[in-house]
Amino acid sequence: MTEPQKKYNVIPGIAIAGLLLGVAALIAAIIAVIRVGDSPSDPMTGMSGMSSMSAEAMHHMEPVPIDGIKDAPSDAGGTPLKGTMRDGVMEFTLDARPVWWRIQGKQRLAAYAYNGIVPGPEIHVANGQKVRINFTNNLPVPTTVHWHGIGVPAAMDGVPGVTQKEIPPGGTFTYAFTARPAGNPSGGGTFLYHSHVDEDVQMGVGLSGAFIIDPATPAPRYAVEKTLVFSEWTADAATGRTRGVMEMEGMLPNFFTFNGKSFPDTGEIKVPAGKPVLLRLVNAGQFAHPIHLHGTAFTVIAKDGHPVPAAAQEQRDTITLSSGERADVVFTEPAGKWLLHCHIGHHLTNDGAMPGGLVTMVTAR
Numbered sequence: 191m192t193e194p195q196k197k198y199n200v201i202p203g204i205a206i207a208g209l210l211l212g213v214a215a216l217i218a219a220i221i222a223v224i225r226v227g228d229s230p231s232d233p234m235t236g237m238s239g240m241s242s243m244s245a246e247a248m249h250h251m252e253p254v255p256i257d258g259i260k261d262a263p264s265d266a267g268g269t270p271l272k273g274t275m276r277d278g279v280m281e282f283t284l285d286a287r288p289v290w291w292r293i294q295g296k297q298r299l300a301a302y303a304y305n306g307i308v309p310g311p312e313i314h315v316a317n318g319q320k321v322r323i324n325f326t327n328n329l330p331v332p333t334t335v336h337w338h339g340i341g342v343p344a345a346m347d348g349v350p351g352v353t354q355k356e357i358p359p360g361g362t363f364t365y366a367f368t369a370r371p372a373g374n375p376s377g378g379g380t381f382l383y384h385s386h387v388d389e390d391v392q393m394g395v396g397l398s399g400a401f402i403i404d405p406a407t408p409a410p411r412y413a414v415e416k417t418l419v420f421s422e423w424t425a426d427a428a429t430g431r432t433r434g435v436m437e438m439e440g441m442l443p444n445f446f447t448f449n450g451k452s453f454p455d456t457g458e459i460k461v462p463a464g465k466p467v468l469l470r471l472v473n474a475g476q477f478a479h480p481i482h483l484h485g486t487a488f489t490v491i492a493k494d495g496h497p498v499p500a501a502a503q504e505q506r507d508t509i510t511l512s513s514g515e516r517a518d519v520v521f522t523e524p525a526g527k528w529l530l531h532c533h534i535g536h537h538l539t540n541d542g543a544m545p546g547g548l549v550t551m552v553t554a555r
Protein backbone atom coordinates (compact mmCIF):
# COMPACT_ATOMS: atom_id res chain seq x y z
CA MET A 191 0.00 0.00 0.00
CA THR A 192 1.33 3.45 -0.87
CA GLU A 193 1.38 6.30 1.64
CA PRO A 194 -1.48 8.37 0.11
CA GLN A 195 -3.80 5.33 0.19
CA LYS A 196 -3.10 4.75 3.91
CA LYS A 197 -4.05 8.35 4.72
CA TYR A 198 -7.19 8.08 2.64
CA ASN A 199 -8.36 4.96 4.46
CA VAL A 200 -7.99 6.61 7.87
CA ILE A 201 -10.83 9.09 7.23
CA PRO A 202 -13.82 6.69 7.69
CA GLY A 203 -12.17 5.59 11.00
CA ILE A 204 -12.08 9.20 12.22
CA ALA A 205 -15.72 9.69 11.25
CA ILE A 206 -16.83 6.64 13.27
CA ALA A 207 -14.71 7.68 16.29
CA GLY A 208 -16.19 11.19 16.06
CA LEU A 209 -19.72 9.78 16.01
CA LEU A 210 -19.03 7.61 19.07
CA LEU A 211 -17.51 10.60 20.93
CA GLY A 212 -20.56 12.69 20.06
CA VAL A 213 -22.90 10.05 21.49
CA ALA A 214 -20.75 9.78 24.66
CA ALA A 215 -20.80 13.57 25.09
CA LEU A 216 -24.60 13.61 24.69
CA ILE A 217 -25.00 10.91 27.38
CA ALA A 218 -22.63 12.81 29.73
CA ALA A 219 -24.59 16.03 29.17
CA ILE A 220 -27.91 14.28 29.96
CA ILE A 221 -26.43 12.82 33.18
CA ALA A 222 -25.09 16.27 34.16
CA VAL A 223 -28.52 17.86 33.61
CA ILE A 224 -30.21 15.16 35.72
CA ARG A 225 -27.62 15.71 38.54
CA VAL A 226 -28.06 19.50 38.55
CA GLY A 227 -31.83 19.00 38.59
CA ASP A 228 -31.46 16.83 41.71
CA SER A 229 -29.33 19.41 43.51
CA PRO A 230 -30.73 21.27 46.46
CA SER A 231 -29.80 24.93 47.04
CA ASP A 232 -26.24 24.20 48.22
CA PRO A 233 -24.05 25.16 45.25
CA MET A 234 -21.38 22.64 46.30
CA THR A 235 -23.60 19.73 45.27
CA GLY A 236 -23.54 20.82 41.66
CA MET A 237 -19.75 20.85 41.44
CA SER A 238 -17.88 18.24 39.48
CA GLY A 239 -16.36 15.44 41.51
CA MET A 240 -18.51 16.05 44.62
CA SER A 241 -20.47 12.80 44.29
CA SER A 242 -17.29 10.79 44.84
CA MET A 243 -16.10 12.90 47.79
CA SER A 244 -15.37 11.19 51.09
CA ALA A 245 -17.01 12.26 54.34
CA GLU A 246 -13.60 13.52 55.49
CA ALA A 247 -13.23 15.69 52.37
CA MET A 248 -16.79 16.99 52.75
CA HIS A 249 -15.97 17.92 56.37
CA HIS A 250 -13.15 20.14 55.10
CA MET A 251 -15.52 21.92 52.73
CA GLU A 252 -18.37 22.61 55.14
CA PRO A 253 -18.80 26.29 56.00
CA VAL A 254 -17.68 27.16 59.53
CA PRO A 255 -20.57 27.56 61.99
CA ILE A 256 -21.92 31.07 62.55
CA ASP A 257 -24.44 30.51 65.34
CA GLY A 258 -24.11 33.23 67.96
CA ILE A 259 -20.77 34.62 66.74
CA LYS A 260 -20.00 38.17 67.78
CA ASP A 261 -18.50 41.20 66.08
CA ALA A 262 -14.71 41.44 66.35
CA PRO A 263 -13.56 43.47 69.38
CA SER A 264 -11.37 45.64 67.11
CA ASP A 265 -11.22 46.42 63.38
CA ALA A 266 -7.41 46.25 63.23
CA GLY A 267 -5.57 42.95 62.85
CA GLY A 268 -2.04 42.03 63.94
CA THR A 269 -1.76 44.67 66.67
CA PRO A 270 0.95 44.07 69.32
CA LEU A 271 0.12 41.66 72.16
CA LYS A 272 1.09 43.07 75.52
CA GLY A 273 2.69 40.58 77.90
CA THR A 274 3.05 40.61 81.67
CA MET A 275 6.45 39.84 83.20
CA ARG A 276 6.10 37.41 86.11
CA ASP A 277 9.21 35.94 87.76
CA GLY A 278 11.27 36.48 84.60
CA VAL A 279 8.65 34.85 82.38
CA MET A 280 6.70 36.93 79.88
CA GLU A 281 3.10 35.78 80.09
CA PHE A 282 0.62 36.25 77.27
CA THR A 283 -3.10 35.54 77.18
CA LEU A 284 -4.36 34.19 73.90
CA ASP A 285 -7.65 32.66 72.84
CA ALA A 286 -9.26 31.52 69.63
CA ARG A 287 -12.86 32.58 69.04
CA PRO A 288 -15.33 32.95 66.19
CA VAL A 289 -16.03 36.54 65.11
CA TRP A 290 -17.48 38.53 62.24
CA TRP A 291 -14.36 40.05 60.68
CA ARG A 292 -14.68 43.09 58.38
CA ILE A 293 -12.27 42.80 55.46
CA GLN A 294 -13.41 45.69 53.27
CA GLY A 295 -16.30 48.16 53.10
CA LYS A 296 -19.31 46.41 54.61
CA GLN A 297 -17.99 42.97 53.68
CA ARG A 298 -17.76 40.84 56.80
CA LEU A 299 -16.64 37.23 56.91
CA ALA A 300 -17.12 34.53 59.51
CA ALA A 301 -13.65 34.14 61.02
CA TYR A 302 -11.86 32.13 63.66
CA ALA A 303 -9.57 34.67 65.27
CA TYR A 304 -6.85 34.85 67.94
CA ASN A 305 -8.08 37.34 70.53
CA GLY A 306 -10.81 38.21 68.05
CA ILE A 307 -8.60 39.80 65.36
CA VAL A 308 -7.17 38.73 61.98
CA PRO A 309 -4.26 38.26 61.80
CA GLY A 310 -3.86 37.38 65.46
CA PRO A 311 -1.97 39.82 67.68
CA GLU A 312 1.76 40.14 67.01
CA ILE A 313 3.97 38.66 69.70
CA HIS A 314 7.40 40.32 69.88
CA VAL A 315 10.10 39.24 72.34
CA ALA A 316 13.88 39.17 72.69
CA ASN A 317 15.91 36.05 71.97
CA GLY A 318 16.15 33.92 75.13
CA GLN A 319 13.00 35.34 76.70
CA LYS A 320 11.03 32.71 78.57
CA VAL A 321 7.40 32.94 77.52
CA ARG A 322 4.20 31.38 78.74
CA ILE A 323 1.13 31.58 76.57
CA ASN A 324 -2.07 30.81 78.46
CA PHE A 325 -4.35 29.68 75.68
CA THR A 326 -8.13 29.14 75.80
CA ASN A 327 -10.11 27.55 73.00
CA ASN A 328 -13.37 29.48 72.63
CA LEU A 329 -14.09 27.92 69.23
CA PRO A 330 -16.91 25.43 68.66
CA VAL A 331 -14.26 22.98 67.38
CA PRO A 332 -10.96 21.56 68.74
CA THR A 333 -7.71 23.36 67.97
CA THR A 334 -4.00 23.63 68.89
CA VAL A 335 -1.36 26.31 68.37
CA HIS A 336 1.86 25.61 66.45
CA TRP A 337 4.88 27.94 66.86
CA HIS A 338 6.19 27.91 63.31
CA GLY A 339 9.99 28.02 63.12
CA ILE A 340 10.51 28.53 66.84
CA GLY A 341 12.75 26.11 68.76
CA VAL A 342 10.18 24.87 71.25
CA PRO A 343 10.40 21.57 73.19
CA ALA A 344 8.54 18.80 71.34
CA ALA A 345 5.69 18.82 73.89
CA MET A 346 5.01 22.49 73.00
CA ASP A 347 4.96 22.03 69.22
CA GLY A 348 1.17 22.00 69.00
CA VAL A 349 0.69 18.99 66.75
CA PRO A 350 -2.47 17.09 67.71
CA GLY A 351 -2.05 13.35 68.11
CA VAL A 352 1.74 13.74 68.04
CA THR A 353 2.80 16.19 70.77
CA GLN A 354 -0.49 16.93 72.53
CA LYS A 355 -4.19 16.15 72.52
CA GLU A 356 -6.48 18.50 70.65
CA ILE A 357 -7.70 21.29 72.91
CA PRO A 358 -11.48 20.79 73.02
CA PRO A 359 -14.00 23.66 72.87
CA GLY A 360 -13.77 25.44 76.23
CA GLY A 361 -10.41 23.79 76.98
CA THR A 362 -7.13 25.46 77.91
CA PHE A 363 -3.45 24.71 77.33
CA THR A 364 -0.32 26.47 78.52
CA TYR A 365 2.46 26.77 75.97
CA ALA A 366 5.79 27.48 77.70
CA PHE A 367 9.13 27.82 75.94
CA THR A 368 12.18 30.00 75.51
CA ALA A 369 11.99 32.21 72.42
CA ARG A 370 14.78 31.06 70.11
CA PRO A 371 14.65 30.25 66.39
CA ALA A 372 14.67 26.51 65.66
CA GLY A 373 18.09 25.62 64.24
CA ASN A 374 19.67 28.98 65.11
CA PRO A 375 19.49 29.47 68.91
CA SER A 376 21.14 32.92 69.01
CA GLY A 377 19.28 34.24 65.98
CA GLY A 378 16.08 36.13 65.53
CA GLY A 379 13.59 37.15 62.92
CA THR A 380 10.05 36.76 61.65
CA PHE A 381 8.11 33.66 62.70
CA LEU A 382 4.45 32.85 63.05
CA TYR A 383 1.96 30.93 65.08
CA HIS A 384 -1.08 29.19 63.68
CA SER A 385 -3.64 26.47 64.20
CA HIS A 386 -2.45 22.95 63.52
CA VAL A 387 -5.94 21.41 63.31
CA ASP A 388 -7.74 21.36 59.94
CA GLU A 389 -5.29 24.01 58.73
CA ASP A 390 -7.05 24.55 55.41
CA VAL A 391 -10.14 25.58 57.36
CA GLN A 392 -8.77 27.09 60.57
CA MET A 393 -5.88 29.04 58.99
CA GLY A 394 -8.11 29.79 56.02
CA VAL A 395 -10.61 31.59 58.24
CA GLY A 396 -8.07 33.55 60.26
CA LEU A 397 -6.05 31.54 62.79
CA SER A 398 -2.50 32.84 62.30
CA GLY A 399 -0.33 35.63 63.64
CA ALA A 400 3.25 36.91 63.53
CA PHE A 401 5.81 36.05 66.21
CA ILE A 402 8.93 38.23 66.13
CA ILE A 403 12.13 37.33 67.96
CA ASP A 404 14.87 39.96 68.26
CA PRO A 405 18.30 38.33 67.81
CA ALA A 406 20.78 38.06 70.71
CA THR A 407 23.20 40.34 68.84
CA PRO A 408 21.24 43.55 68.20
CA ALA A 409 20.21 43.90 64.55
CA PRO A 410 20.03 47.28 62.76
CA ARG A 411 16.79 49.16 63.43
CA TYR A 412 14.82 51.00 60.77
CA ALA A 413 12.76 54.18 60.59
CA VAL A 414 9.69 51.99 60.01
CA GLU A 415 9.34 48.29 60.83
CA LYS A 416 6.12 46.81 59.67
CA THR A 417 4.66 43.31 59.38
CA LEU A 418 2.43 42.33 56.49
CA VAL A 419 0.58 39.02 56.87
CA PHE A 420 -1.27 37.81 53.79
CA SER A 421 -3.90 35.15 53.32
CA GLU A 422 -6.83 34.02 51.22
CA TRP A 423 -10.46 33.31 52.00
CA THR A 424 -13.08 31.15 50.33
CA ALA A 425 -16.36 32.80 51.18
CA ASP A 426 -19.91 33.48 50.12
CA ALA A 427 -19.91 37.28 49.80
CA ALA A 428 -23.67 37.61 50.41
CA THR A 429 -23.77 35.66 53.68
CA GLY A 430 -20.13 36.06 54.78
CA ARG A 431 -19.93 32.33 55.33
CA THR A 432 -16.43 30.91 54.96
CA ARG A 433 -14.93 27.51 54.37
CA GLY A 434 -11.52 25.91 53.94
CA VAL A 435 -9.17 27.34 51.35
CA MET A 436 -8.60 24.44 48.98
CA GLU A 437 -7.34 24.24 45.44
CA MET A 438 -10.28 22.51 43.84
CA GLU A 439 -12.42 23.20 40.83
CA GLY A 440 -14.95 25.89 41.67
CA MET A 441 -13.40 26.39 45.10
CA LEU A 442 -10.54 28.81 44.48
CA PRO A 443 -10.41 31.55 47.11
CA ASN A 444 -12.34 34.71 46.25
CA PHE A 445 -10.99 37.16 48.86
CA PHE A 446 -7.38 38.05 49.66
CA THR A 447 -6.17 40.09 52.60
CA PHE A 448 -3.10 42.01 53.81
CA ASN A 449 -3.27 42.15 57.62
CA GLY A 450 -6.91 41.06 57.47
CA LYS A 451 -8.05 43.70 54.96
CA SER A 452 -8.67 43.74 51.21
CA PHE A 453 -7.96 46.72 48.94
CA PRO A 454 -9.16 49.50 49.11
CA ASP A 455 -9.22 49.04 52.90
CA THR A 456 -5.59 47.85 53.13
CA GLY A 457 -4.51 51.36 54.15
CA GLU A 458 -1.05 52.68 53.47
CA ILE A 459 2.43 52.10 54.82
CA LYS A 460 3.84 55.52 55.64
CA VAL A 461 7.61 55.74 55.28
CA PRO A 462 10.10 58.59 55.28
CA ALA A 463 11.40 59.24 51.75
CA GLY A 464 15.07 58.36 51.36
CA LYS A 465 15.35 56.35 54.59
CA PRO A 466 15.63 52.55 54.77
CA VAL A 467 12.60 50.73 56.18
CA LEU A 468 11.95 47.09 57.08
CA LEU A 469 8.98 45.08 55.93
CA ARG A 470 8.34 41.62 57.36
CA LEU A 471 6.34 39.62 54.81
CA VAL A 472 4.46 36.59 56.16
CA ASN A 473 2.50 34.21 53.93
CA ALA A 474 -0.13 32.74 56.23
CA GLY A 475 -2.18 31.55 53.26
CA GLN A 476 -2.25 28.31 51.29
CA PHE A 477 -1.18 29.79 47.94
CA ALA A 478 2.05 31.35 46.65
CA HIS A 479 2.10 35.13 46.23
CA PRO A 480 4.69 37.08 44.18
CA ILE A 481 4.79 40.37 46.08
CA HIS A 482 5.94 43.30 43.95
CA LEU A 483 7.05 46.76 45.07
CA HIS A 484 6.93 49.86 42.88
CA GLY A 485 9.42 52.74 43.02
CA THR A 486 12.54 50.93 44.14
CA ALA A 487 14.14 47.53 44.67
CA PHE A 488 14.33 45.84 48.06
CA THR A 489 17.08 43.80 49.65
CA VAL A 490 16.10 40.45 51.13
CA ILE A 491 17.92 40.44 54.47
CA ALA A 492 16.23 37.36 55.97
CA LYS A 493 14.24 34.35 54.83
CA ASP A 494 12.03 32.33 57.17
CA GLY A 495 13.42 34.26 60.15
CA HIS A 496 17.06 33.50 59.32
CA PRO A 497 19.46 36.25 58.20
CA VAL A 498 20.78 36.08 54.65
CA PRO A 499 24.59 36.64 54.74
CA ALA A 500 25.49 40.06 53.29
CA ALA A 501 27.38 38.50 50.35
CA ALA A 502 24.28 36.48 49.38
CA GLN A 503 21.70 39.25 49.78
CA GLU A 504 19.74 39.83 46.60
CA GLN A 505 18.10 42.96 45.31
CA ARG A 506 14.64 42.20 44.00
CA ASP A 507 11.48 44.01 43.08
CA THR A 508 9.31 40.90 43.39
CA ILE A 509 9.56 38.05 45.86
CA THR A 510 7.39 34.96 45.79
CA LEU A 511 6.49 33.50 49.15
CA SER A 512 4.87 30.11 49.26
CA SER A 513 2.59 28.96 52.07
CA GLY A 514 4.27 29.45 55.46
CA GLU A 515 7.29 31.35 54.11
CA ARG A 516 8.52 34.71 55.36
CA ALA A 517 10.94 37.31 54.04
CA ASP A 518 12.35 40.42 55.71
CA VAL A 519 12.97 43.06 53.07
CA VAL A 520 14.63 46.45 53.39
CA PHE A 521 14.05 49.29 50.95
CA THR A 522 14.39 53.06 50.54
CA GLU A 523 11.66 54.78 48.55
CA PRO A 524 11.92 58.14 46.82
CA ALA A 525 9.05 60.52 47.59
CA GLY A 526 5.75 59.41 46.15
CA LYS A 527 2.93 56.92 46.40
CA TRP A 528 4.12 53.47 45.42
CA LEU A 529 2.05 50.32 45.08
CA LEU A 530 2.92 47.11 46.88
CA HIS A 531 0.90 44.23 45.53
CA CYS A 532 0.69 40.58 44.64
CA HIS A 533 1.40 40.08 40.93
CA ILE A 534 -1.31 37.47 40.31
CA GLY A 535 -4.35 39.17 38.82
CA HIS A 536 -6.81 36.83 40.52
CA HIS A 537 -5.38 37.90 43.90
CA LEU A 538 -6.16 41.56 43.11
CA THR A 539 -9.90 40.96 43.25
CA ASN A 540 -12.69 41.03 45.81
CA ASP A 541 -15.10 38.23 44.93
CA GLY A 542 -14.06 38.54 41.28
CA ALA A 543 -14.14 42.35 41.07
CA MET A 544 -10.91 44.24 40.35
CA PRO A 545 -9.23 46.18 41.94
CA GLY A 546 -9.23 44.50 45.32
CA GLY A 547 -7.37 41.95 47.37
CA LEU A 548 -3.61 42.12 47.86
CA VAL A 549 -2.86 45.74 47.03
CA THR A 550 -1.57 48.36 49.42
CA MET A 551 0.28 51.66 49.13
CA VAL A 552 3.69 52.71 50.34
CA THR A 553 3.52 56.47 50.86
CA ALA A 554 6.99 58.07 51.07
CA ARG A 555 7.22 61.68 52.21
Ligand SMILES: [Cu+2]
Nearest residue numbers: 479532534537
Ligand atom coordinates in the same frame (compact mmCIF):
# COMPACT_ATOMS: atom_id res chain seq x y z
CU1 LIG B 1 -1.15 36.48 45.34
